[in-house]
Amino acid sequence: MTQPAVSHAISSIESELGVTILIRDKRKGLIVTDVGSRILVHIREILNGVEKIEQEVAMEKGHEVGTIRIGSFPSASAHFLPKMINHFKEKYPNLEVVLCEGTIKEVEDWLVSRVVDIGIVILPNKEMEIVPLTKGKMVVILREDHPLCKKDAITIRDLENEPIILCKGGYEPPIIDMFKQANVPLRAEYVISTVTTALNMIQEGLGIAILAELSLTNLPKNVQTRELEPQVWREIALAVPSLRDSSIAVQLFIEEFQALFAE
Numbered sequence: 001m002t003q004p005a006v007s008h009a010i011s012s013i014e015s016e017l018g019v020t021i022l023i024r025d026k027r028k029g030l031i032v033t034d035v036g037s038r039i040l041v042h043i044r045e046i047l048n049g050v051e052k053i054e055q056e057v058a059m060e061k062g063h064e065v066g067t068i069r070i071g072s073f074p075s076a077s078a079h080f081l082p083k084m085i086n087h088f089k090e091k092y093p094n095l096e097v098v099l100c101e102g103t104i105k106e107v108e109d110w111l112v113s114r115v116v117d118i119g120i121v122i123l124p125n126k127e128m129e130i131v132p133l134t135k136g137k138m139v140v141i142l143r144e145d146h147p148l149c150k151k152d153a154i155t156i157r158d159l160e161n162e163p164i165i166l167c168k169g170g171y172e173p174p175i176i177d178m179f180k181q182a183n184v185p186l187r188a189e190y191v192i193s194t195v196t197t198a199l200n201m202i203q204e205g206l207g208i209a210i211l212a213e214l215s216l217t218n219l220p221k222n223v224q225t226r227e228l229e230p231q232v233w234r235e236i237a238l239a240v241p242s243l244r245d246s247s248i249a250v251q252l253f254i255e256e257f258q259a260l261f262a263e
Contacts, residue, residue, distance in 0.1 A: 010022055017039075019033075019035050019036075020033055020035075020036070021033060021035070021036035021039060022036060037113070040113070041112075041113055041114055044113070044114035044115070045114055048114065048117070048247065051066055051067070051247060052247045052248070054066070056248065065094050065095065065249075066095055066096070066247060066248065066249035067095070067096040067097075067098060067249070068095060068096070068097050068098070068117055068118065068247075068249050068250055068253050069098045069100065069115070069116040069117045069118070070097065070098065070099050070100065070116060070117070070118055070119070070120070070253075071100045071101075071102065071106070071107035071110045071111060071115070071116035071118070071119035071120070072099065072100075072101055072107060072119065072120040073101070073102065073103060073104050073107060073120065073122075074101060074193070074194060074195070075171075075195060075211075075212060075214070075215035076120040076236060077099065077101050077120075078215065079214050079215065080120065080133075080257075080261070081099065083260070084256070084257055084260055084261075085097050085099075087256065087260055088252075088253060088256050091256065092249075092252060095249050095252070095253075097253075100115065100116055103168050103172075104121060104122055104172070104173065107119040107120065107121055108121060108125065108127070108128075108239075111127075111128055111239055111240070111241060112127065112241075114241065117240065117246065117247065117249075117250045118238055118239070118240050118246075118250055118253065118254070119238070119239045119240075120133070120236060120237070120238060120239075121236070121237055121238075121239045122173055122174065122234050122235065122236060122237075123234075123235040123236075123237055125237070125239055128239035128240060128241060129239065129240055129241070129242055129243045130237045130238070130239055131237060131238040131239075131240075131243075131254055131257075131258065132235065132237045133236045133237050133238060133257070133258075133261060134214075134235075134236050134261065135233040135234070135235050135236070136212040136213060136214045136215075136233065136234050136235075136236055137212070137213045137231060137232075137233055138174065138175075138178075138210055138211065138212055138213070138228055138231075138232040138233065138234060139210070139211065139212075139213050139216075139225045139226065139227060139228060140154045140159075140208060140209075140210055140225065140226045140227075140228060141198070141199065141202055141208065141209045141210070141211055141216070141219075141223060141224075141225055142202060142208045142209075142223070142224060142226065143202055143203065143205050143222055143223055143224075144222045144223065144224050145205075145222070146205075146208070148162075148208075148226065149224055149226065151226060152226070152227065153226060153227040153228065153229035154226045154227070154228060154229065155182075155228070155229050156178055156179055156181075156182035156184050156228075157182060157184055159179075159184065159208065160184050160185065161187060162187065162207070162208050163187055163189035163190075163206065163207035163208065164186060164187055164188050164189060164207055164208055164209065164210070165189065165190045165192060165198045165201050165202065165206065165207040165208065165209040166186075166188040166190065166191045166192070166209075167192055167193070167194070167195060167197075167198045167209060167211060168191060168192065168193050171210070171211060171212070174232065174234045175210050178210075178228075178232050189206070189207050190206065190207060195211060195215050195216070198211065199219065199220055199223060200220075202220075202223050203220045203222060203223055210228070210232075212234060213225070238254060238257060240254075
């Protein structure tokens with residue numbers, strides 16, 4: 001569809017509804033209005049409904065077709081999805097898998113706005129229906145010459161006034177919560193996006209990080225892990241707006257995900 005055709009279609013919709021969906025700004029380009037955002041959710045639901053009908057018809061004819069849009073945060077993507085997507089594509093080659101990677105907050109927003117069909121999230125999550133996956137143990141990561149390395153286990157109180165490297169993409173909520181629960185101020189010296197960056201910064205002595213054990217595949221030589229005391233776990237789950245209303249493709253994905261990681 002050409003740009004003039006798109007503009008005409010949008011203008012027609014706005015005229016029909018009597019509201020402004022898009023604001024044209026010279027600096028920022030097109031901006032979706034609040035009512036436009038709400039309408040967009042319903043449009044996506046309608047499109048998902050059409051896709052579900054197509055999948056039902058295809059299944060009746062003995063075929064599996066459709067698209068599964070997955071939202072995930074980086075460490076979960078790295079740990080779960082390569083194996084899962086490969087397994088799923090081998091079994092259902094006609095089903096398309098689209099991955100959207102972002103922070104936990106972004107994944108939750110994508111689920112609410114129906115940008116993705118299914119998300120990997122950190123519990124608690126009260127807005128979505130949940131399929132529990134696993135628990136990931138949180139550990140302290142620090143350079144081997146740090147004084148706290150002499151301890152077998154480290155408490156949150158031990159980390160008071162320590163420069164913390166806070167890794168986005170699913171780590172912020174449980175870490176902020178554990179410091180809050182211990183009534184210890186969190187000194188977030190750096191906020192970064194990837195585990196690799198966190199490990200490199202720790203290697204240079206720039207701070208300490210608390211990360212999920214499952215995300216630590218290769219530690220630098222001068223970097224070590226220590227247990228948290230008491231142990232802290234973060235619960236990882238699949239989330240969907242509605243299990244009952246999920247498409248056949250999404251339901252198949254959930255079933256295969258559970259079967260694969262229960263092995």
